[in-house]
Amino acid sequence: xxxxxxTPNTPLPGVRVAGLLAEFDGPEPLRLAAERVRDLGxxxxxxxxxxxxxxxxxxMGIRPTVLPWLVLLFGVAGCAxxxxxxxxxxxxxxxxxxxxxxxxxxxxNIPIAFELVILFAAAxxxxxxxxxNRLPQFWHPVFSSPRFRRATxxxxxxxxxxxxxxxxxxxTRELLESLGATxxxxxxxxxxxxxxxxxxxxAGVIGVLVALVPPLWIARARAIRADRxxxxxxxxxxxxxxxxxxxxxxxxxxxRAMRPPVPGTIPRSQPPADSLLETGLDNGxxxxxxxxxxxxxxxxRGKERYEIYCAVCHGLAGDGRGPVAIRALERAEPxxxxxxxxxxxxxxxxxxxxxxxxxxxxxxxxxxxxAQLTPEDRWAVVLYIRALQRSQNARLDDIPxxxxxxxxx
Amino acid sequence: xxPNAVADLPQDQITLGEPLAQxxxxxxxxxxxxxxxxxxxxxLHADGMQWFLHSWLLNVTFYVSLSLGALWLVPIxxxxxxxxxxxxxxLAEVMGANFxxxxxxxxxxxxxIDTLYxxxxxxxxxxxxxxxxxxxxxxxPFFVLRAILYLAVxxxxxxxxxxxxxxxxxxxxxxxxxxxxxASAPALVILALTATFAAFxxxxxxxxxxxxxxxxxxxxxxxxxxxxxxxxxxxxxxxxAGRLRGAITVEHYHDLGKLLFAFVVFWGYIAFSQFxxxxxxxxxxxxxxxxxxxxxxxxxxxxxxxxxxxxxPFFGLLSRRAKRRAGILAFWSAWLLAMHWLDLYWLxxxxxxxxxSVLGAMIDVLLAVGMAALYLAxxxxxxxxxxxxxxxxxxxxxxxxxxxx
Numbered sequence: 104x105x106x107x108x109x110t111p112n113t114p115l116p117g118v119r120v121a122g123l124l125a126e127f128d129g130p131e132p133l134r135l136a137a138e139r140v141r142d143l144g145x146x147x148x149x150x151x152x153x154x155x156x157x158x159x160x161x162x163m164g165i166r167p168t169v170l171p172w173l174v175l176l177f178g179v180a181g182c183a184x185x186x187x188x189x190x191x192x193x194x195x196x197x198x199x200x201x202x203x204x205x206x207x208x209x210x211x212n213i214p215i216a217f218e219l220v221i222l223f224a225a226a227x228x229x230x231x232x233x234x235x236n237r238l239p240q241f242w243h244p245v246f247s248s249p250r251f252r253r254a255t256x257x258x259x260x261x262x263x264x265x266x267x268x269x270x271x272x273x274x275t276r277e278l279l280e281s282l283g284a285t286x287x288x289x290x291x292x293x294x295x296x297x298x299x300x301x302x303x304x305x306a307g308v309i310g311v312l313v314a315l316v317p318p319l320w321i322a323r324a325r326a327i328r329a330d331r332x333x334x335x336x337x338x339x340x341x342x343x344x345x346x347x348x349x350x351x352x353x354x355x356x357x358x359r360a361m362r363p364p365v366p367g368t369i370p371r372s373q374p375p376a377d378s379l380l381e382t383g384l385d386n387g388x389x390x391x392x393x394x395x396x397x398x399x400x401x402x403x404r405g406k407e408r409y410e411i412y413c414a415v416c417h418g419l420a421g422d423g424r425g426p427v428a429i430r431a432l433e434r435a436e437p438x439x440x441x442x443x444x445x446x447x448x449x450x451x452x453x454x455x456x457x458x459x460x461x462x463x464x465x466x467x468x469x470x471x472x473x474a475q476l477t478p479e480d481r482w483a484v485v486l487y488i489r490a491l492q493r494s495q496n497a498r499l500d501d502i503p504x505x506x507x508x509x510x511x512x
Numbered sequence: 513x514x515p516n517a518v519a520d521l522p523q524d525q526i527t528l529g530e531p532l533a534q535x536x537x538x539x540x541x542x543x544x545x546x547x548x549x550x551x552x553x554x555x556l557h558a559d560g561m562q563w564f565l566h567s568w569l570l571n572v573t574f575y576v577s578l579s580l581g582a583l584w585l586v587p588i589x590x591x592x593x594x595x596x597x598x599x600x601x602x603l604a605e606v607m608g609a610n611f612x613x614x615x616x617x618x619x620x621x622x623x624x625i626d627t628l629y630x631x632x633x634x635x636x637x638x639x640x641x642x643x644x645x646x647x648x649x650x651x652x653p654f655f656v657l658r659a660i661l662y663l664a665v666x667x668x669x670x671x672x673x674x675x676x677x678x679x680x681x682x683x684x685x686x687x688x689x690x691x692x693x694x695a696s697a698p699a700l701v702i703l704a705l706t707a708t709f710a711a712f713x714x715x716x717x718x719x720x721x722x723x724x725x726x727x728x729x730x731x732x733x734x735x736x737x738x739x740x741x742x743x744x745x746x747x748x749x750x751x752x753a754g755r756l757r758g759a760i761t762v763e764h765y766h767d768l769g770k771l772l773f774a775f776v777v778f779w780g781y782i783a784f785s786q787f788x789x790x791x792x793x794x795x796x797x798x799x800x801x802x803x804x805x806x807x808x809x810x811x812x813x814x815x816x817x818x819x820x821x822x823x824x825p826f827f828g829l830l831s832r833r834a835k836r837r838a839g840i841l842a843f844w845s846a847w848l849l850a851m852h853w854l855d856l857y858w859l860x861x862x863x864x865x866x867x868x869s870v871l872g873a874m875i876d877v878l879l880a881v882g883m884a885a886l887y888l889a890x891x892x893x894x895x896x897x898x899x900x901x902x903x904x905x906x907x908x909x910x911x912x913x914x915x916x917x
Binding site for chain 1: 791794914
């Protein structure tokens with residue numbers, strides 16, 4: 104490996120000695136050499152190896168870094184930022200009530216907080232490592248040695264820089280040689296610290312100026328009142344290729360984009376064909392009889408629907424003590440109107456048509472169940488409510504003759 | 513790979529030795545006495561052994577989790593070709609091979625199925641559409657069969673990993689390392705499946721109407737915390753008894769501490785993942801399980817877990833120094849072991865639907881201590897005839913000299 108051209112020992116004009124680069128045989132000689140250099144009190148020096156050498160930090164006398172504290176600090180900041188952000192967005196600035204959940208609640212905040220802790224900590228670690236190591240470094244005197252490229256494959260190097268107070272070209276060279284370096288070469292640097300090339304500087308300035316244009320443009324647009332129509336930067340969203348209602352369209356023979364309603368369609372304002380069944384009203388008055396045949400099957404259906412949709416509030420027995428009602432009472436929910444027992448006289452005396460109307464349209468806090476229950480299902484529920492009411496106010500006559508003995512016992 | 517590093521480790525350093533093994537032998541009696549006392553208290557509790565059996569289940573699943581964790585750790589070390597861990601691997605292998613005593617300790621659970629599990633009652637199943645829907649899986653014969661299968665699989669796996677590795681102590685054959693590495697991948701698949709279903713069967717089925725698909729992972733995360741807490745304690749204990757002084761260094765404690773820290777966070781992640789979805793969905797059939805565990809005083813235990821199983825040890829184990837001082841690490845290990853036990857307590861005991869009483873707490877502690885004694889005695893019996901380090905493992909030298917940078 105020593106067949107390179109001999110390193111010049113005298114600096115060329117305009118060039119200064121920047122340091123010495125010594126190559127060692129392997130990780131162990133490098134580590135031992137580092138220990139000696141450390142003990143002699145050098146400060147501006149470094150080692151270069153293709154892979155991390157175990158124990159090299161201690162051999163070089165590198166003190167523990169502050170990076171962990173930085174990462175911790177930013178992690179905590181990320182947590183605080185996430186929770187503050189969510190509180191501000193969801194509970195303060197733009198509160199949106201989602202299915203009755205609290206506007207701001209810690210469990211929902213945790214995933215975002217977790218992610219921001221990681222993001223902040225990882226960014227702090229990454230940028231911190233670069234910053235503390237003064238990276239990226241585009242040029243360094245050791246790069247002047249062609250041999251140095253082998254630091255990424257099989258070369259183990261130790262470089263001492265000329266700015267070190269203990270650096271002396273000959274005595275330091277002798278030291279490195281005495282430590283078992285296979286070669287020691289002098290690295291050179293331009294006498295004046297090379298600045299960035301002019302075109303890079305100009306590119307940077309222009310880049311910054313260009314980057315300033317959009318925010319300035321936006322700031323101006325927000326500040327002034329325009330008399331021209333707005334700019335459409337996203338054309339295919341502002342002008343969507345679609346057919347509009349009442350407009351022409353090439354898809355159908357009649358040339359209309361919109362289809363006429365299916366034959367038999369009726370407007371919402373027109374009463375349905377079987378208005379008794381679908382409204383429970385006769386001339387605006389609630390009907391007192393069931394508009395469909397009452398059967399065991401209807402009763403079973405009504406029980407099932409009642410237990411699915413009604414019992415959560417009204418209770419399985421219709422006494423108004425369903426779990427939702429109890430909980431709302433416990434929490435003293437504002438605006439909550441407790442469901443009535445279905446067994447009070449006022450409800451028992453209601454005609455079936457009125458019960459049907461209540462299910463269809465809702466009452467107080469109770470919403471309409473027309474979307475969940477078909478008219479037939481609503482009648483089934485009314486029927487079951489009638490059965491519940493009967494069961495809570497039953498007389499002995501209601502019990503079949505042969506079962507009465509059981510009760511009397 | 514350099515085989516043969518025996519020379520550095522004197523024989524009395526890497527064997528348990530007669531006096532220590534004899535002292536561990538006394539634990540059999542102590543454990544049996546504690547368990548009997550617990551049984552008497554269980555009878556005095558006068559609830560048809562409800563509390564006693566639940567407490568027994570809690571403690572068995574706790575000690576099973578320690579061995580299961582070890583059984584997970586060892587193949588992972590083989591698969592990752594972990595050089596650092598060789599010096600402490602034998603301790604984990606011994607724990608992973610300790611299923612003999614655990615299988616015996618599991619028998620009372622099988623005898624108490626009727627008391628523990630609602631679905632074991634045919635009448636209850638008949639009257640409950642959910643239970644009868646699950647009956648093809650949750651029935652007594654199949655449950656017993658599965659339990660036997662899990663324990664048998666774990667016993668075989670643990671023995672295999674230990675015996676093969678011990679073989680190498682005498683033969684020094686580097687092929688053993690390769691063979692163990694090859695066996696480790698399927699072993700992990702088998703372990704993941706059996707342990708997941710064991711967690712479903714033994715703990716989740718206590719409230720059979722509830723289910724959570726992440727439950728197996730939850731148990732796994734706790735098991736890993738358990739084993740990684742036991743290993744530093746075991747290492748420190750042995751070192752104070754004059755063993756393994758040259759083998760286990762501060763670097764091993766540091767690495768075990770890092771893994772312990774990682775699994776503390778992992779446990780928190782999994783526990784919260786289970787909670788968040790159920791909290792957010794807010795559907796009664798899912799929330800009932802948490803409802804029971806977050807009311808009637810159990811919510812205090814839940815908060816203790818949040819603080820003690822996650823937040824406090826997170827900061828306690830965060831710094832490098834905490835992991836490199838064996839004493840500090842041992843403190844957090846003991847702390848987390850207790851928390852892992854409390855975690856299982858929180859999973860199992862609310863199913864009894866009784867408040868904790870002094871008598872109940874005495875049963876819990878007696879069972880925990882008694883089983884600990886039996887577990888240790890059995891582990892010592894396994895370790896007594898073997899080296900405490902895989903002394904001719906090709907990576908032992910690497911493990912002895914490595915440094916965390």
